[in-house]
Amino acid sequence: MSILVNKDTRLLVQGLTGNQGQFHTAQMLAYGTNVVAGATPGRGGQTFQGVVPVYDEVEEAVAKTRANASVIFVPAPNAADAVLEAADVGVKLIVCITEGVPALDMVKVLHYLRENDVTLIGPNCPGVISPGQRCRVGIMPSEIHLPGRVGVASRSGTLTYEAVYQLTQAGIGQSTCVGIGGDPLVGTNFVEALALFQDDPQTDAVVLIGEIGGIKEQQAAEFIRAGGFKKPLYALVAGQSAPPGKRMGHAGAIITGTAALASSKIAALREAGATIIPGPAYIGDTVRRGMG
Numbered sequence: 208m209s210i211l212v213n214k215d216t217r218l219l220v221q222g223l224t225g226n227q228g229q230f231h232t233a234q235m236l237a238y239g240t241n242v243v244a245g246a247t248p249g250r251g252g253q254t255f256q257g258v259v260p261v262y263d264e265v266e267e268a269v270a271k272t273r274a275n276a277s278v279i280f281v282p283a284p285n286a287a288d289a290v291l292e293a294a295d296v297g298v299k300l301i302v303c304i305t306e307g308v309p310a311l312d313m314v315k316v317l318h319y320l321r322e323n324d325v326t327l328i329g330p331n332c333p334g335v336i337s338p339g340q341r342c343r344v345g346i347m348p349s350e351i352h353l354p355g356r357v358g359v360a361s362r363s364g365t366l367t368y369e370a371v372y373q374l375t376q377a378g379i380g381q382s383t384c385v386g387i388g389g390d391p392l393v394g395t396n397f398v399e400a401l402a403l404f405q406d407d408p409q410t411d412a413v414v415l416i417g418e419i420g421g422i423k424e425q426q427a428a429e430f431i432r433a434g435g436f437k438k439p440l441y442a443l444v445a446g447q448s449a450p451p452g453k454r455m456g457h458a459g460a461i462i463t464g465t466a467a468l469a470s471s472k473i474a475a476l477r478e479a480g481a482t483i484i485p486g487p488a489y490i491g492d493t494v495r496r497g498m499g
Contacts, residue, residue, distance in 0.1 A: 209337030209383045210403040211300060212276065212344050219268050219298065220245045221289045222280035223255055231280065231346050232259065238349040239341030243272040265292045276300040278334065278344050286330060287312035294325045302344050303329035313392040320394060327394025333364035333386035347384065355380015356409055357494065360400040361416035362389050362423070366445060366487060370414050373491030382410040397427035401436040412439040414494060417472055419446035424472035428479040441494050442476040443484035444469045
C-alpha cells in the first residue's frame, strides 16, 4: 500500500514543455507513473513522447483526461496561480516542485486549499514516490528506491535521497517517501504526513528528517505524545552545527530562537519516544538495528 500516490494516480504535469518539465516527465513515465496530460499556455495540441497530450489550460486537461493529481514545474512568479488553477478544477493532490515561491503568495494559496480540501506537497520539494506502486510524482532519483514497509518524510530533498539510498543498501524498502519542502510555508507538514503513515497498514515505521528553523519537528513530537502516531519513528535533525541567524540552504532553515535549534528539536523528538539518528551517515544503520 502507499500514501498520497499509487497506481490509480492520473497525473497532470503543469509546465511540461519547459526543460525541467520535459526531463522529469520522461523520468516519471519511465518509472511507470500514469502521466495523462500536460498543460502549458500556448502549447496546446502538442504531445510529449507521442503519448502525453499537452493542453493550453488545466481545466481542459482535467476534463479530457480525468487527471486527479498535478505536479508543477512552473516558474516561481506563476507557481501559486498554477496551484490555484489545478485546485479550482477539482484536482485534490498537487505537488509543487518550484523553489522561490513568494511567501505572501503561499499565504493566499494555503487559505484557499484549506477551504477546498486540497492536499498540497511543497513548494520547494522533491515530491512523492511510492516504490511498490511504481508511481513517482516529482524529481526523486527512481533507481535508489526499493519497495517495502518504511515511510520517509523529510524537509530536505538531498537528505531524502541519502536516507533512501542507505535504507535500500541495508535491504530496507520504502512504502512512500514524501518531501514536504523546505520553505517556511508548505502545504503538508510532518503531523499530516505522520497521520497518513499511521493509517497505512503497510507502513511499519517512519524515518523523519528535520532541520533547523521553525517548529515543525516539535509539532510532530506533540502529535506523537498525544497518541496520534504509534509506530516506530527514527528521526534525524540536520543543522546541529549551524550558527544562529544564518540561513542554511532552505528558506525555512534559519535559527531565529531557541525552538529553531537542532538541539531543541532533537530533545522534543527524543522525549516523544523517537529513536534519534546521530548524523546523516547513520540513517540506514540506525533503522536496521532498530528493526532487528
